[in-house]
Amino acid sequence: MKLLSYFALFCFLLFSTTAFAQAQPSTQVDWKKVNVLVYTKNGKGYVHDNIPHAVKAIQKLSQEKGFKVDVTDDPAAFTEKNLAKYTFLLFPSTNNDVFDTDEQRVAFRRYIEAGGGFVGLHSVTGTERNWKWFKALVGGTFLWHPKFQPLKVKVIDKDHPTVQGLPEVWERADECYFLKELYPGIKVVMAHDLSSLNKEEEDKIKPASVPFADYYPAVWHQNFDGGTVWITTLGHAKESYEDPMFMKHVLQGMQFVASQSKKLDFTKSYATARDTPLP
Secondary structure (H helix, E strand, O other): OHHHHHHHHHHHHHHHHHHHHHHOOOOOOOHHHOEEEEEOOOOOOOOOOOHHHHHHHHHHHHHHHOOEEEEEOOHHHOOHHHHOOOOEEEEEOOOEOOOOOHHHHHHHHHHHHOOOEEEEEHHHHHEOOOOHHHHHHHOOEEEEOOOOEEEEEEEOOOOOHHHOOOOOEEEEEEOOOEEEOOOOOOEEEEEEEHHHOOHHHHHHHHHHHOOOOOEEEEEEEEEEOOEEEEEEOOOOOHHHHHOHHHHHHHHHHHHHHHHHOOOOOHHHOOOOOOOOOOO
């Protein structure tokens, strides 16, 4: 009986371990087959001085890992033919309207619908604030942030591949972005510890953080309208892009999206206008 019990326990543990492993997305990537478009255009309004530093850091990663990277601030790059070359698109601290025409918006949307990937850094939630589909893609739209300050960010999904090797409680100087029009499909992996924020702005923080209480989303991912999305609201300071831990954070987000982005299939793209309803 004991032997049978031990065998049953072994089978249970083996099944549980296998099931757990299968539940975690594979993040194996052949970087030499990865092609990235980094898009840096900003609309009218505040422009982050971290953007050239982010570009330089990503170009350095491309040299180290062997992936290809193109950098542009020209919205004319957003055609279906051109976007078909890329494994994923990366918007580093973009803000306000970054497209000139709705045709460019439709091309971007159809790329995602075809299975394309998207990585957004820091202020990306302040991008295209009047485009409902884009706000759902990135998980919400910018509302307000307290001043730049030391704060704590907590890992809340310890098993996700994008947080491996990061501190469970990450103490850093950054901005806590609050959003409105939050999209319910996002899967949060790291959250701001609101108790770590300066109490001087508490009267603004409390209403901005509703309906959350102690923690607020800081990093998340989602499968949206055919594509894979990873967003980090961290990375305000230009110095962040010379910080090995922060760039590990960015690289793991990039790797996750690249690993989930398969061969594009534009037969699955259905949008004919920027506001074509979601299926």
